[in-house]
Amino acid sequence: MKIGVYVCHCGINIAEHVDVKAVTDFAKGHPQVAIARDYTYMCSDPGQELIMRDIETEHLDRIVVAACSPTMHERTFRNVLSKSGLNPYFLEIANIREQCSWVHGDRGKATEKAKDLVSAAIAKAHLLEPLRSQEKGIIPTSLVIGGGIAGIQAALDIGASGFEVYLVEKNPVLGGHLIRLNRTFPHLEEAAQLIRPKIEAVLSHPNIHVMTLSEVKAIEGAIGNFTAEIRRMARYVDEDECDGCGECIEVCPVERMDNFDYGLKKHKAIYLPAPGGDTTTPVIDCASCLHFQDKSCDRCEKVCPKSAIHLARKEEVEKIDAGTIIVATGHDIFDATKKTELGYDQYDAVITAPQFERLTSPSGPTEGNLVIGGMVPKSIAFIHCVGSRDKSVGNEYCSRVCCTYTAKQALWTSKHLPDSEVTVFYIDVRTFGKGYEELYEEAQKRGVIYRKGVPSEIFRRGEKVVLRGEDALLGQPYEQGFDLAVLATGLVPSEGAQSLRALLKLPLSPDGFFMEVHPKLRPLDTAADGIFLAGTCQGPKDIADTLAQAHGAASRATTVLFQGKVAIDPVIAFIDEDICSGCGICEQVCEYAALNLDPYRRVMTINTALCKGCGACNSACPAGAISLRHFKPDQIMAQVHALCLGRGRQ
Amino acid sequence: MALAARKIEPHMVPVALVIGGGIAGMQASLDIADKGFKVVLVEREPTIGGHMAQLDKTFPTLDCSSCILTPKMVEVGAHPKIELMTCSEVTDVQGEVGDFRVSIRKNPRYVDLNKCTGCNLCAEACVQRNRIPSEFDMGIGKRSAIYIPFPQAVPQKYVIDPNCCFMLTKGKCGKEPKCQKACGTNAIDFKQKEETITLQAGVIVVATGYDHFDAGLKPEYGYERYENVLSGIEFERLCSASGPTKGTIEINGKEVKRVVFVQCVGSRDKTVGNEYCSRVCCMYTIKQAHLIHEKIPDAKITICYMDVRAFGKGYEEFYDRVQREKVVFRRGNPSEIYKQGETLMVRGEDTLLGESYEEEADLVVLATGLVPRDDTQQVGKMLGLPHSSEGFFKEFETKETVATSREGIFLAGCCQSPKDIPDTVAQASGAAAMACIHLAKARTRGTES
Numbered sequence A: 001m002k003i004g005v006y007v008c009h010c011g012i013n014i015a016e017h018v019d020v021k022a023v024t025d026f027a028k029g030h031p032q033v034a035i036a037r038d039y040t041y042m043c044s045d046p047g048q049e050l051i052m053r054d055i056e057t058e059h060l061d062r063i064v065v066a067a068c069s070p071t072m073h074e075r076t077f078r079n080v081l082s083k084s085g086l087n088p089y090f091l092e093i094a095n096i097r098e099q100c101s102w103v104h105g106d107r108g109k110a111t112e113k114a115k116d117l118v119s120a121a122i123a124k125a126h127l128l129e130p131l132r133s134q135e136k137g138i139i140p141t142s143l144v145i146g147g148g149i150a151g152i153q154a155a156l157d158i159g160a161s162g163f164e165v166y167l168v169e170k171n172p173v174l175g176g177h178l179i180r181l182n183r184t185f186p187h188l189e190e191a192a193q194l195i196r197p198k199i200e201a202v203l204s205h206p207n208i209h210v211m212t213l214s215e216v217k218a219i220e221g222a223i224g225n226f227t228a229e230i231r232r233m234a235r236y237v238d239e240d241e242c243d244g245c246g247e248c249i250e251v252c253p254v255e256r257m258d259n260f261d262y263g264l265k266k267h268k269a270i271y272l273p274a275p276g277g278d279t280t281t282p283v284i285d286c287a288s289c290l291h292f293q294d295k296s297c298d299r300c301e302k303v304c305p306k307s308a309i310h311l312a313r314k315e316e317v318e319k320i321d322a323g324t325i326i327v328a329t330g331h332d333i334f335d336a337t338k339k340t341e342l343g344y345d346q347y348d349a350v351i352t353a354p355q356f357e358r359l360t361s362p363s364g365p366t367e368g369n370l371v372i373g374g375m376v377p378k379s380i381a382f383i384h385c386v387g388s389r390d391k392s393v394g395n396e397y398c399s400r401v402c403c404t405y406t407a408k409q410a411l412w413t414s415k416h417l418p419d420s421e422v423t424v425f426y427i428d429v430r431t432f433g434k435g436y437e438e439l440y441e442e443a444q445k446r447g448v449i450y451r452k453g454v455p456s457e458i459f460r461r462g463e464k465v466v467l468r469g470e471d472a473l474l475g476q477p478y479e480q481g482f483d484l485a486v487l488a489t490g491l492v493p494s495e496g497a498q499s500l501r502a503l504l505k506l507p508l509s510p511d512g513f514f515m516e517v518h519p520k521l522r523p524l525d526t527a528a529d530g531i532f533l534a535g536t537c538q539g540p541k542d543i544a545d546t547l548a549q550a551h552g553a554a555s556r557a558t559t560v561l562f563q564g565k566v567a568i569d570p571v572i573a574f575i576d577e578d579i580c581s582g583c584g585i586c587e588q589v590c591e592y593a594a595l596n597l598d599p600y601r602r603v604m605t606i607n608t609a610l611c612k613g614c615g616a617c618n619s620a621c622p623a624g625a626i627s628l629r630h631f632k633p634d635q636i637m638a639q640v641h642a643l644c645l646g647r648g649r650q
Numbered sequence B: 001m002a003l004a005a006r007k008i009e010p011h012m013v014p015v016a017l018v019i020g021g022g023i024a025g026m027q028a029s030l031d032i033a034d035k036g037f038k039v040v041l042v043e044r045e046p047t048i049g050g051h052m053a054q055l056d057k058t059f060p061t062l063d064c065s066s067c068i069l070t071p072k073m074v075e076v077g078a079h080p081k082i083e084l085m086t087c088s089e090v091t092d093v094q095g096e097v098g099d100f101r102v103s104i105r106k107n108p109r110y111v112d113l114n115k116c117t118g119c120n121l122c123a124e125a126c127v128q129r130n131r132i133p134s135e136f137d138m139g140i141g142k143r144s145a146i147y148i149p150f151p152q153a154v155p156q157k158y159v160i161d162p163n164c165c166f167m168l169t170k171g172k173c174g175k176e177p178k179c180q181k182a183c184g185t186n187a188i189d190f191k192q193k194e195e196t197i198t199l200q201a202g203v204i205v206v207a208t209g210y211d212h213f214d215a216g217l218k219p220e221y222g223y224e225r226y227e228n229v230l231s232g233i234e235f236e237r238l239c240s241a242s243g244p245t246k247g248t249i250e251i252n253g254k255e256v257k258r259v260v261f262v263q264c265v266g267s268r269d270k271t272v273g274n275e276y277c278s279r280v281c282c283m284y285t286i287k288q289a290h291l292i293h294e295k296i297p298d299a300k301i302t303i304c305y306m307d308v309r310a311f312g313k314g315y316e317e318f319y320d321r322v323q324r325e326k327v328v329f330r331r332g333n334p335s336e337i338y339k340q341g342e343t344l345m346v347r348g349e350d351t352l353l354g355e356s357y358e359e360e361a362d363l364v365v366l367a368t369g370l371v372p373r374d375d376t377q378q379v380g381k382m383l384g385l386p387h388s389s390e391g392f393f394k395e396f397e398t399k400e401t402v403a404t405s406r407e408g409i410f411l412a413g414c415c416q417s418p419k420d421i422p423d424t425v426a427q428a429s430g431a432a433a434m435a436c437i438h439l440a441k442a443r444t445r446g447t448e449s
Ligand SMILES: Cc1cc2nc3c(=O)[nH]c(=O)nc-3n(C[C@H](O)[C@H](O)[C@H](O)COP(=O)(O)OP(=O)(O)OC[C@H]3O[C@@H](n4cnc5c(N)ncnc54)[C@H](O)[C@@H]3O)c2cc1C
Pocket: A145, A146, A147, A148, A149, A150, A151, A168, A169, A170, A171, A174, A175, A176, A177, A178, A181, A183, A184, A185, A186, A214, A215, A216, A328, A329, A330, A331, A332, A333, A353, A354, A357, A401, A405, A408, A494, A496, A497, A500, A534, A535, A536, A537, A541, A542, A543, A544, A546
């Protein structure tokens, strides 16, 4: 065996704290090292060429590179080996930058440690085995979960790129929160003008299959080849048969608070899921419908002149295959009742910002007239950061949109109710986006008063709700009465996301939103290959940022679809079936659900597409039946021996 | 299931032109190239990387900027589908989506890309060694007339500064140019001329980034008068472990003990014509304050602010952490900075306390905002792109920040509006998606079944 050792200076990054010449000379002393060199930047083209030339002229068969972390350049150097006709896995990296020069001040000792790491790498290099990555075909389809603006846009982009898309939405209608907004900041366009054309485009796109009233029940497989079970709730009212006469709604005896209007309006158990003529086919809310409690009522079914209602219908489960998945499950609204001191559940004159959107929206319960308790409010307070930047409710994070949507709502109020007095209570005003500061300015110009210091308490005095707090600028307490107080409720992780998270095995950030795999450079990717994030499910954001992310997620999700295949990393676990007794301990420790029991042979099997080579199973296996390729016990022990020898040397 | 029939469009050249090789242009290029389409990435400077390469650590997770950027740069440089043109500028664009005809001027590097090994012997030999202020180090460090902008540059090739090199300005350099003599591969070529090439592209991604607000426009802050008043990006270089001071925060050889940060310099400020918020300065200031605290635990650090805009994921939490590090947040920007002996005096009105303050400082860092590139107008004219009122390129609609009014031309990163790295990267992937929708029309795939 002929080993080549290459020691990198990394400019001065390594050379300043490690004597690279000494490390190189040390390597030369190893019996099987045919050649050892040092160079300023091994990763540079000339550095790579140096290695390639040696492989050719010296007939090297194993390479050790002593440089930075393998996460940086392992791929670069593997390519060098491939190009020279060597198996790319005949490479071992000794990390003498992050593990040596960057963390040790004493040059002598750092150099000794670098030597140890190099000997360990040489010891392992002896035992490296050739590995080959496999390729697998893919299903040229994406599954998009969540039909808010994020999911809709991602589906449109993927469809337009020529791939099939399944768009799964748990509600009866698409559009998420956005469809319920009135106008949108910063230019106060109608939300409907933005979302309706997109909904229509998605519904009519030949590549896009929209599944409403649907939820993902199970997911199996890995990047390129996922299989999802979709539970499709029954549509008791047949969309083709129904002519939208509305008689069923009239006869329904049940009244309940509606979620669409954030509890502002009562609805029947059979109802139109979206106002404003978006749909004329009613749906049934099974949670309140008497038929689904005790079968005591079937009036709607009886009354329907078209016989379009079929209460006996059952939910169905559909299986779909997809190469990639986009999670776009959005957010929920902070529950303002948790801030009891703000009196939201006590006073009608305290409402939330989403309710304000509905009350000012032409499609809302009051047809866009802001009326509270039969009166048009004359003095209105907006209160920032309700449920955001508030550790007392466990939400330390900023919800990113409330400052600007409050500026929008305040401006709307001052325009539509010119006689009203509008005051915004804030901590910091975070109007950071393009055109947002200008919106904030305009609101102020129109006479909206900004007061620093959010109220600690809201109570009733006579006809008014009174805000009590401390004005941080005046350094004085205030008590001010208003006809209406609007709570700028923050964005919280969506409830539906919880079950999905477990299905997809995705980690969450400390704030409870889905976690991207790298906060800077991979903001749309998750820890699971082939699963991507779009929109507010990843963290609060406005529509512009949501759309940018949705386009971005579509790009990430179509990459493998365009490639038409996936490569499977060979550095994964494998099982010695002669030893494995199928005890299943490994299955419990596997984060990626890559291990399954073969019920017939009673041994564990590994899904090579799911295994990430993390090493959890092989260390847990009590029998030593599992090992990890490229990190086999003898390879690791050789490294350990070399390191121990190094200790002896000193 | 059959897919919608895909017709071959003869007028879709399956090539994307990406203008600007900052993190936005790099991400867009990688996303497009990974899908199998050819990318021509045109970068004006001798290396890709943009501003992100100059940053020390990045908020809020404090990963070292060049550590996370370098692998990406390497990937771009090595990608078989990306043709990288550095020292190059797009000079003309004709045609329309599907078939843009693009002229690119390749400025001379005076170093043969194929021969240079990046060994540094030329820069060591240069008669002007360590005499010329390094642009990359914001003038805090010095370089030679032949240089590499920073060690991790891609391509890892030297370049001659035509405005400083004696051979290029005066026609001679001693008896013979020392760099040429030192070069072992005969890579230096003073006779290189600029050349213009033309090529066709189906789509264009504009990723030309931003400039820094010139703090000299706020004379009351003394940026031009006092050497210990720095801009945000200068502080990044001063603080960087790979920077000119190796990360020691010293002014004239003395460690600083009192530091004042001033927010919104050139942002939210109508007196300089910038009403908009620059979106990253609050966070980069908080980050910089933290970095000082880490290096000089007994330093007294004050941040003067208007509103603290810590709105991104993990940002508020980071703000909270830095507050607990005893960094003082003072609401109210200074009206004036002046010198008393060796000490800077920062004077202003604290709007929370309702009284005026005077803070002493060894170092003042101005959180200079992000402004449009000064050639935005020119580039916009060439591409037929309008700009919005604050001067950045105008997106198609306020909420569609990736598309533009011209079909087939897309925006990525800070050239559209200031934003942090995560938002830049997400948008850049978005631009790639939109670009590939067009490019896909040039392909047929046999995946239907
Ligand atoms: C009061 C208020 C005012 C606002 N005003 C503005 C404004 O003026 N301008 C602006 O830019 N932004 C504004 N925003 C922010 C804007 O609403 C969001 O940016 C946007 O709605 C986010 O869209 P999304 O698709 O990420 O999430 P969502 O709108 O929440 O959509 C997610 C969708 O996924 C579905 N879903 C969830 N879980 C599942 C599951 N497990 N299976 C299937 N489907 C699921 C949901 O039913 C929903 O339809 C405002 C927000 C609020 C609260």
